[in-house]
Amino acid sequence: VRQYLTIDEELQIHQQFHNTWRSNNQVMWSGMQREYAQAWADKHGMATLTTAMGPLMAPDHPLCSRRQKSSGEWSKYIKSASAIFAWHISRGERVIVLSPPPPERFHPSGKTNYQAIEEPILKRKRDGDTRLRLEMVHPMVEGAEDFIYQIWPVDQTNTWIERFGTRPSKARCWRSVK
Numbered sequence: 820v821r822q823y824l825t826i827d828e829e830l831q832i833h834q835q836f837h838n839t840w841r842s843n844n845q846v847m848w849s850g851m852q853r854e855y856a857q858a859w860a861d862k863h864g865m866a867t868l869t870t871a872m873g874p875l876m877a878p879d880h881p882l883c884s885r886r887q888k889s890s891g892e893w894s895k896y897i898k899s900a901s902a903i904f905a906w907h908i909s910r911g912e913r914v915i916v917l918s919p920p921p922p923e924r925f926h927p928s929g930k931t932n933y934q935a936i937e938e939p940i941l942k943r944k945r946d947g948d949t950r951l952r953l954e955m956v957h958p959m960v961e962g963a964e965d966f967i968y969q970i971w972p973v974d975q976t977n978t979w980i981e982r983f984g985t986r987p988s989k990a991r992c993w994r995s996v997k
Contacts, residue, residue, distance in 0.1 A: 820902050823895035832900050835875055836907050845908050848917040849925055849933035851959060856917050859958045868904045901932045905940035913952045914941065920957040921976055922985055942971060
């Protein structure tokens, strides 16, 4: 984080989360449009990274540094904010992850922000404790928009498959990730 953020930026992000944080009320997402994930989170009164960052991600707000950064610098800022977001979440008991349904829930490269940055932080053990649960929702499947099942530390994907079956894998057009 510190290689991409100034100390002031890191403190500002922590302070923003501290001011608005509601434990166990966060949503992460992968494999769908940000706007779709945001709409799901808003409907359920939950917070995505964008929600939690508030004015720090609103381009017209004076606290947002997007205009002062190149696109590469902004990307690194967001990746760092994602890591801090995951760290704050990891202190709770649960987080909802939105994704396409099994069998292909995540990008095959494993290089999305969720897979490469957030999930490893969420899964790290705190003093031998694995209290945090990762719970999955597949809102793009009609009738399953609110069906929640655990994927970690206990993988209960079978509850999804028993209820909804496996979805035929269409030729997904995954976006390119670095």
